[in-house]
Amino acid sequence: MARTHAQWKQFAAELNIEGRAFINGAYTSAADGKTFDCINPANGQKLADIAWCGEAEVDAAVKAARAAFDSGAWSELAPLARGKILKRFAALIREHGDELALLETLDMGKPIGDSTTVDVPGAAYCVEWFAEAIDKIGGEVAPVDPKLVGLVTREAIGVVAAVVPWNFPILMASWKFGPALAAGNAVIVKPSEKSPLTAIRLAQLAKDAGIPDGIFQVLPGAGEVGKALALHMDVDCLAFTGSTGVGKLIAGYAAQSNLKRVWLELGGKSPNIVLEDCADIAKAARTAAGGIFFNMGEMCTAGSRVLVHRKVKEQFLAEFKQAAQGWYPGDPLDPATSMGAIVDKIQYDKVLSYVDKGISEGAGLICGGKAAHTDKGLFIEPTAFDCQRPDMTTCREEIFGPVLSVITFDTIDEAVRIANDTEYGLAAAVWTSNVSTAHQVARRLRAGTVWVNCYDEGGDMNFPFGGFKQSGNGRDKSLHALEKYTELKSTLIKL
Structure with a gap:
């Protein structure tokens, strides 16, 4: 029980x-x-x-x-x-x-x-x-x-x-x-x-x-x-x-x-792309909130960049702000808590410094932006920025905390270009109702894992986990991981 x-x-x-x-x-x-x-x-x-x-x-x-x-x-x-x-x-x-x-x-x-x-x-x-x-x-x-x-x-x-x-x-x-x-x-x-x-x-x-x-x-x-x-x-x-x-x-x-x-x-700075033809904006927004606020955003696969098509941005942000309210931090020992404490003071100060950087660079604060429960421990509100440019600091550097950057785009080519414009390549996602678009965009994204109409799914051990570019080499999980810990040997016997 x-x-x-x-x-x-x-x-x-x-x-x-x-x-x-x-x-x-x-x-x-x-x-x-x-x-x-x-x-x-x-x-x-x-x-x-x-x-x-x-x-x-x-x-x-x-x-x-x-x-x-x-x-x-x-x-x-x-x-x-x-x-x-x-x-x-x-x-x-x-x-x-x-x-x-x-x-x-x-x-x-x-x-x-x-x-x-x-x-x-x-x-x-x-x-x-x-x-x-x-x-x-x-x-x-x-x-x-x-x-x-x-x-x-x-x-x-x-x-x-x-x-x-x-x-x-x-x-x-x-x-x-x-x-x-x-x-x-x-x-x-x-x-x-x-x-x-x-x-x-x-x-x-x-x-x-x-x-x-x-x-x-x-x-x-x-x-x-x-x-x-x-x-x-x-x-x-x-x-x-x-x-x-x-x-x-x-x-x-x-x-x-x-x-x-x-x-x-x-590391990672994973893009989560919401296209104009996304069939369920509310679901995409809820999933985006979970993709950045789960585990206090302390995830290498965190969906820390959400790229939203201009035509659905207003609806997305309204749904996202509502979803973010369910991620307010609380006592980690309470089974009802969805978001806990930041791991230590070093990481806590680092995350808050990125929040300050986002504000000073002029990013619009969608939600959060402050420490929480300062009398109890190391807690930070779920935070999101509306970023005018994809080259802003919070859009480019791995924060490893509950801080999201929302970036607006107008075309699929623009979204893919922004998504791939990073030193990392660990994970990515795309939301679309068109199966051809899903396949085409997934192929173009330079990432080790690509989710379609979901985020951070696949706890199954059959899927290899790892990244492109400076997100590393080799793969965890799956039979491919066994290969990493062995040496190949050729033995030739003359009859």
Whole structure:
């Protein structure tokens, strides 16, 4: 039975939070004893002391991962057996779902209703999906000279570091460690210092499921941990989700060290295009509100630019303003809350600075524009600007907060040009009642995912997720993600 607001608050008061790193099968403090504070952004209260890992912990974890991988205890386990363990892991995530959801909500401010229905179930589904895929894929027998037998096989790549973001901590982590573990690798998860709690808890659940020591480890800490992993000569692959700027640094560190494989899922400034022939303007407006205000706008796929045809703009804005009223922020522990707190003071100040920038550049304020509940925590009103030009700051830079830019256009060619005029290419959407127009515009949009008459649909693991241009390389989700964590090997046998 679903918990009430009061029951969630009681659960939070009784929760015992683990803050240590998980190295070689055991929780451990940093060697120098350093910690940092984990703060609840909804009320400013301290949640726990978190181990501040450094190079000593990175070296220890990589050494343990290498030994565990080389032992074959996981990498050489029969695919079916590995799959059974991962299914147990997924089952434990579901069994402890309320605890993990609460950790997520306390840690980064997202509504408990989202943590319980989106983030935690999505992580369990991801692990389970890849567990079931392990024994469904194989290699190839190449068509070669009859005097030869040519085999093409995939092998686990080795030690994989997963540096994951703070906006969907457990879900984005699962998109990395799910396929990496399924492929037979040893994984070191480096959660964001803004949201380390669920990753730390998952480590024990992984061990309880039967994953061998050294195969799943967690190193909380600041950016120095990610840098040390990216530079480490014995890390074979690094998968990163975060900002484009940091992604470029990580790619550089890999080049400086051992040319480890690097997979990057980076930023976005996604266009949501409402054409003149959109069949349901009200639905488009409601969906646009959800596309920018869900998860407080802290999404790489956020529909942060809405491009509206001039002839339907007035109707769209009227519907949008009404829809935005349903996204006013509240206590994240209240199941009725649709929008929670901004993750920390740094991000809070950054978002408000963009709001000030939009106002100073002359963008028209459609709604919001201010902080909310300033006596309680880090909350910002759902905000939208009517932008006179597509080159205004709020139209071009990734804000990562509940701030929308509305841009007017007159022709489809103009809309596509504005949509593609960005360094990013993660996602896009188009609203039209014409199926030919839908296909034509979708083909022209330079984005890894294009939605038609919807936004942010498709939690199904069958769809690859990733972007064009400076939104990164490689793909999370789907069987394509398994490929990232393997090496191809050709074996030729002369008869």
